Every structure is written in C-alpha cells, then in structure tokens.
Amino acid sequence: MQYSNQSSLTRTTLIKMGVRIALVIITVTLVSYRHVMSNLEHQVIEQLEKYIVERGQRESHLFKLAMDYHAVFKKEFIERYQRVGDEDPQERFNQLFEKKSDGTIRLRSEEFQGVKRPNGAVSKGMGGIISRGIQVTPELRRRLVIAYDLISSYAPAWDAQFKNFYVSTPESTSIGYLLTLDWYKEISADLDITKEEWFYLAEVKHNPTRETTWTSLYYDQVAKNWMVACVTPIDIGGRHLVSSGNDIPLNELFERTISDHLEGTYNMIFRQDGRLIVDPDYMGPIQAAQGRFYMGESGVPHLSHIFELVTHKLANVTVIEDHKNAQFLAVTKLKGPDWYFVTVYPKSLLTGLAVKTAGFILFLGILSLIIEVTLLFIILRRQVAKPLNEFINATQQIATRDFKQELAQYLPVDRHDEIGTLARSFSQMAKQLQEAFTTLEDRVAERTKELAQAKTVAEQAKTQAEMANQAKSSFLANMSHELRTPLNGILGYTQILARDRGLSVKQQEGIGIIQRSGEYLLTLINDVLDLSKIEAGKIEIYPTDFNFNDFLQGVTDLFRMRAQQKGIMFLYEPLSPLPVGIHADEKRLRQILLNLLGNAVKFTTNGGVSLKIGWHHDQIRFQIEDTGFGMAKEDLNKIFEPFQQVGNHLHKAEGTGLGLPITKRLIEMMGGELRVESELGKGSIFGMELKLPEVAPFVTEEKKIEPLIIGFEGPPCRIFVVDDKWENRSVMINLLTPLGFQMVEAENGQEGLEKVHEARPDLIITDLVMPILDGFELVRRLRKMPEFEQIPIIAASASVFDSDQAKSLAAGCNDFIAKPFRVEALLELLSKHLPIKWIYEEPAVATPIPTATLWVEPTPEQAKMLYELANIGDIGGILEELENLEKSNPPLLPFILKIRQWATNFEEEKICKFFESYILNV
Helix, strand or coil: CCCCHHHCHHHHHHHHHHHHHHHHHHHHHHHHHHHHHHHHHHHHHHHHHHHHHHHHHHHHHHHHHHHHHHHHHHHHHHHHHHHHCCCCCHHHHHHHEEECCCCCEEECHHHHHCCECCCCCECCCEEEEECCCCCCCHHHHHHHHHHHHHHHHHHHHHCCCCEEEEEEECCCEEEEECCCCCHHHHCCCCCCHHHCHHHHCCCCCCCCCCCCEECCCEEECCCCEEEEEEEEEEEECCEEEEEEEEEEECHHHHHHHHHCCCCCCEEEEECCCCEEEECCCCHHHHHHCCCCEECCCCCCHHHHHHHHHHHCCCCCCCEEEECCCCEEEEEEEECCCCEEEEEEEECHHHHHHHHHHHHHHHHHHHHHHHHHHHHHHHHHHHHHHHHHHHHHHHHHHHCCCCCCCCCHHHCCCCCCCHHHHHHHHHHHHHHHHHHHHHHHHHHHHHHHHHHHHHHHHHHHHHHHHHHHHHHHHHHHHHHHHHHHHHHHHHHHHHHHHHCCCCCCHHHHHHHHHHHHHHHHHHHHHHHHHHHHHHHCCCCCCCCEEEEHHHHHHHHHHHHHHHHHHHCCEEEEEECCCCCCEEEECHHHHHHHHHHHHHHHHHCCCCCEEEEEEEEECCEEEEEEEECCCCCCHHHCCHHHCCCCCCCCCCCCCCCCCCHHHHHHHHHHHCCCCCEEEEECCCEEEEEEEEECCECCCCCCCCCCCCCCEEEEECCCCEEEEECCCHHHHHHHHHHHHHHCCEEEEECCHHHHHHHHHHHCCCEEEECCCCCCCCHHHHHHHHHCCHHHCCCCEEEEECCCCHHHHHHHHHHCCCEEEECCCCHHHHHHHHHHHCCCEEEECCCCCCCCCCCCCCCCCCCHHHHHHHHHHHHCCCHHHHHHHHHHHHHHCHHHHHHHHHHHHHHHCCCHHHHHHHHHHHHHHC
16 A cells, blocks of 8 residues: 555644744744834834924914913003003093994994094004993093003004904903904994903903913804904903903914824814814814814714823823824924814824835745745655655554454564654554453443433432522512512502591501501511522622711611610710711612611610711721620521521511621622621620711702692593502502592403403503413503503512513513502602693691790699600600690690600600700709
C-alpha cells in the first residue's frame, strides 16, 4: 500500500510553522502600527494645542476690543457725570428731544439725518426714545445729554468694527448710534424695552457682578448678519446710571470658522449652555431656530457627546480624546462671551499614515515567511517524511490483520533510530490491546448499566425538586388568596365605617383597632411572600428621601398604643440629635422596626420595651430592649430560621415565625448586621447599625387632610362587579352606591357574560379566580365583543403575585388593584377611567369659641381623676371622661379641647405636667 501525501507530516509541519511565523509577523505589524499611531497622535496633540491657542487669541480679538471700547466709554461717562455735578442741561435737552403725539419723547429726526452742532460735531445716525409715562428729571437729562455727546464722538470711529452703539437707562429710555436704520423712530410706543435682552442683562438681579456681559446670538434681517450684543452696566456708588451696548457682526467670524481650518478637520463654536453657534453641517438648523439650536436637545448623538466632553473637561486640558467618535477635540474659550471654540480632528487622518507604515512591515514579513517555509520544506522532506512513509505503510498493512498474527514482520523494528523505537513500542502495545479487548465489552456493559441506574435516580430527584417548588408556589398563591379574600371584607367595611361622620370618638377608635388588627394580619401574609421573594432574589431596595421625624413618630405612636393595651411601658429615647430627612427605603426600614418592636411587645408581659436611636456621620444605630421572656444561648441561632419560634411553648405568641428571618435579610441587603443579646427570663436586646445618609436641607411638606368624597359630577355611571365572594361584592356596593353609582353584580364569569348585555355598564370590576368561568377568560371574551372592546375593566384580585397582575393586563384589563384595597386607590382608578369629577364634603366649620369666653377650670375631683388616668397611660379612659364632661358641663369646652388634643396625640407626659401644676395651684 502506497502512502498518500495529502496529509503528510511535512505539509502539516510546514502549515503549523507557517501559521506560527505568520502570527509573529502579524503581532509585529500590530505593535508597529500601535507605535506609529502613538507617535502620530502625540505629534497631532502638540500641533492641535499650539493651533487652538493661537486660534483662540485670534478669534477673541474682536470681543476683547469691544470690551476695551466699553471700558473707555464707561470711564469717560463716569468722569463727565461727576464733573457736571447738579447742572440741569434742560436747554440742550430740548434741542435734542421732542415730545411725540404717541406720548413718547424721541430724539429729533435731524439727528439721524445729520446736523452740525455749534461745536462742529455732526450728529448723523443718532436716535433715541423715552417711553411714555417716564418722568424726565434734571438728573435723567444730565445722563442722556452726556450719553448723546459721548456716542456722537465715539460711535462713528468704532463703526468700522462694531455696529449700533447705544446707551439705556434704568428708567426705560435708550439713545444710540444706528447708522443704517433709524430704529428709534420706527419702534412702536407700546414696545417695552425692559423686555429686550440687551436692556435687562444690565440689571442687578441679572448681572450681580456688574461686569460686561453678552446677549444671545440673533440674526439681523436688515443687516443680513448674525450678531451678538455686548452690554456693560455703569454704576456709581452702587447706583445704576446707564448701560452701554453695541452689536458685533459675526458673519466674518462664522465664515472664518467654517473655511479656515486644518486639512481634514472642521471647527465649531457653542455656548456654555449648549447653544450651537457655528457648525459647518448645521448652519441651516441654527438659522431656522433663530440661534437657539441646543446641542443636548438636538437629537444628534455626536453633538450631545461633544458638548458633554467639552463642558466636563479639566480646566488645564486643551485637547480631549473622544474615544466614542474616534476623534480629537481641541478646545479653547473666546475671551468675552466665553464661547467654546472647538477644532474636531478625526483619527482617520492618522490611521491612513499608520496603515501604510504597518503594510510595508507586513510585506517584508510575508516575504521572509515564504523564504523560510521553502527552506524548511526541503529539510523536512529529506530528513523526516521519507522514513515516516515507510513506517505508515507497514502499520496500515497490520491494520488489515487480526492480533493472532505476528506483528513484528510488518513493522520496521530493526531500525536503530527513533522510527525503530516507535515500531517496537507499537508491537508491544498491540499485544496489550489484544488482552484488553477480550474484557472490554463486559466492562462497557456493566458501566452502561450503572450509568442507566444513576440517570434514573437523578431524574427522580429532579422531578421531586420540581414538584416541591411547584407545591411551594401553589401553597403561597392559595394561602395569599384565601387569607386576603376575608381581609378584603374586614378592611373594606372598616374603611366604609370610617367615612361615617356620625360615629362617636369611641366608635371611631374601635374601628381603628379593627383596621390595625386586619393590617397586622396582612403584614403576616406579606411576611411569607417576602421570604419567598428574598429566597428567589427578587426583592430590591428602593431608597428615597423622607421625613425621619414623621417616620419615627408614626412607629412610636403605634407601639406606645400597643404597649398601653398590654399594660406595659414603652420608652422612645433619642440618644443624640437626629436628622430631619434621610435617604433610605422607607417601606423596608418600617418593616424592620415593626418586626423587631412587634416581637419585643409580643414577648413582654411585665416591665416594658424601649427604642433607642443614635446618629453619627450618616450612621444610625437602632437598639430595641425588652424585659420579656428572653432566650437561651443555644436558641439564638434558631430564631433566624423560617417558621421557628424558640422557648417554652406556653410563652410562644401568635405569628408565622418569619419576622426575624425577613428582618435579618433586609438589614443585610441594606448593608447592616443584626445583633442580638438575650438571657432567659431577663429579656433581649436587638441592635443594628445602618448607613442612612442625611438629606439636608430637608423641607417638610405640610400635610394636607384630603376632604371626604361624597359624590361625583358627570353623567350617570353604572359599575358591574363580578366576584364569587358575596363579602367582596358587598364591600364594593356599600362603598360606591352612596356616592351615586348604579351597581350591578354577578357571582362568576359565566353569569357576568350573561348579564353584561342587559346591564350595559360603564366600567367593570372583576375578580380573577372564580368557579365556572374565571376572570381571565371573562375579560378575553369581552374584548372579542365589539360593544365591549373599549370598556374600562379593572382586575380586583387577592392574587398579588407579579405574574397574576401581568397576566390580567395581557388578557385585556386596563388596571389592577390588589385585595384588600384602599378606598382612595379604588376611587383614583374610577376617576382615571370614567368621565367624572369628585364632589367633596364641605369642611366642617368649627364652632368658634368667643374671645370673651372665660377659661372655666374643672373641679379638684375632676382634675385628680384625669391626672390619675394620664399617670397610668389610660388614653381611652381620658377620652371617655372628657366626653362625659363635655355632655355634663359645656362651659369646660376650651379646657376639654386642649386635653383631648394631647390625649389624641398620646402626650401623657404633657397632661401629667399640666395637672401637677394645676393641682398645686388649687
């Protein structure tokens, strides 16, 4: 058998060697390219730095010259003003100005046409106006005459560089030299020059530094020229006398900026606020926007990027490398208006030179590669390929025979070089293979059986894990739905009853207790869902700015009441001054404190609970101490495991056992650590330290009490409620019917479909989980009916997972509200989707207490009773006693109102101090 050389060792070796050498050549070429590119970039940066400095000085000359002229004018005006003193140039003023029929006073027309004065001066191109209603005082006449003389002397000489030199006064007067157009003669008497930019830029509130300033860019239609005005306020002793201004034509600057540039580059000019002034590609849009074409709002990414780079560069940086757009930006500022002058140098100019150099190096490398491969081919063919071909032919012949035949006769085992050694090794290997092949099939079969068994076990474990996860998700969804459904009825009716103004204070307190208890149960449900979300990594921290004092007030008020109801003490102790506003996740911080304080109150029957808070350098430390049952040391780690409650079973209270695991994980997500110390029978201490930055200054918005909604304005509205639970339908009907809505109800989706044609509702509120036909299918079928394709549909469901909400919106619902719902949230959705306007209850007018009414004091027995109730913290008893006093002794009303306010705010200490001094005085 003859060996085919299609995949010969020589060819393979040559290819591998060639590839390696080629990689070396390419690497050298790339390194050379980078080196050349680096040198070129360095040279270009030096060239740009020199160019941009010289160009900035050149283009700033015109603006600097204008500022110099203004400085000369300002100095001369101040000197003349101080020199004339109190002189009243009335006669001279009357020669210059005349009163017009429109009520204005204007410079005489001959001043613009040209008139020779006794002093030999010819006033040509002069104009002026005093707005009507302006009182012309001797002092105003002095300023206008001085301004006239100076303008007529200086302005003609400056006209070669600048146009339209003018002076304005704070009294809304102006006088100037405008050679091409008698503007002051043409303007209407109604023109308010105080609204002109060149006028108000000189005011103190717009120019507190009193320096020369520059107006926005504008296009003069008469002169057919882009211009900018230079304005200089002239003050003496802090009093604004006049302002000088002149228009600087910019066409030559624009033409020079566009046409005079380095080869391959272009120039641009823009203001600090991003207003583009000159750009060769955007002169049309600039003119169309009347000089108000903003780079950041243009929608052109590369303009926005250039603006960001230039305005955020370091002060001493002249050349910026724009990596995003592969270009250099040479930047300078034009003196005077502080405009940015930028030269854009594309890197592609350098790339061409670098590529030529690297290409030459690559050519030399390829030539060297061809020579090296040719020489290597000759050597390999003679020294390696020929003997290896003999060995390959022999081994291929052996491949056609079995292992029982002698292999040595087919191999070149008699050779004394590397090939002979390889042949002898191959012969020995063949004998070993003969022995191995005899048992290989048995081993393969055995191993295959083991792998099959292992695969079966793995598949069973995977199936069990998936079933467990599915069961967990199903359990959480069902539990949440089943518990939220009755809670919707409880919390719904508490909100309905809370709207009843006829309830007594005691009844309102009872409703509040029911609502708080329901919300506490809702918190337990949310704890389970939160734990599931935390384990899945789906909970995130959303910090906002909020009032820390109001936040703590709400928390402490809640637990002060809970502690009083349980007969224990609650102490809130700030260890240092606390910030008014902080930046944190308010919801999660409240959840942490409610869990920790709730546990402390729950497991304390004697003594009390204290909350201590200290603040230092944005670090806020919270410490909750209680005198409750405490825990043994071996139980401290167990309390952070889900569904675990440690200690004696007689002392375990209500709860899910999820509060502390959730709290610990939330604290860790906020960058803190929960610490616990406890001793069995003596109480526990929970502490944490969180970095909660202060927000200063923090402006507290005044809390507004929203008035009660009692009805609506607009066409009659019919609402269709579809829910399988009577309690949920009852809440909706009893809430919305008093407001004037017509209510229709159905027990499930199928009944809803049957009734909807007859009901013809304006809005539908539907549950999602219902028998016979669920809410998802109901909505999908309604959306297929032309008459209900656009009707607003709100999904109201106790299933609060994000997937349920997304699924309801995908089915065609317009909005989603979770059960239990807040009345305000439901009413907000109704006003969003219905053409109605709410009618609010008129604020109750409090019966004023006549100022002459004397303060009637209680009897010593009445005062002593209220003092004792306050001393033991019985807020309910205080309120009940005050209600009895109000009925039996109306003259005590001022006294009762004061004590009731303190009691409502749980300010027992104020009540005690009040009665201590009162009892002593009595």
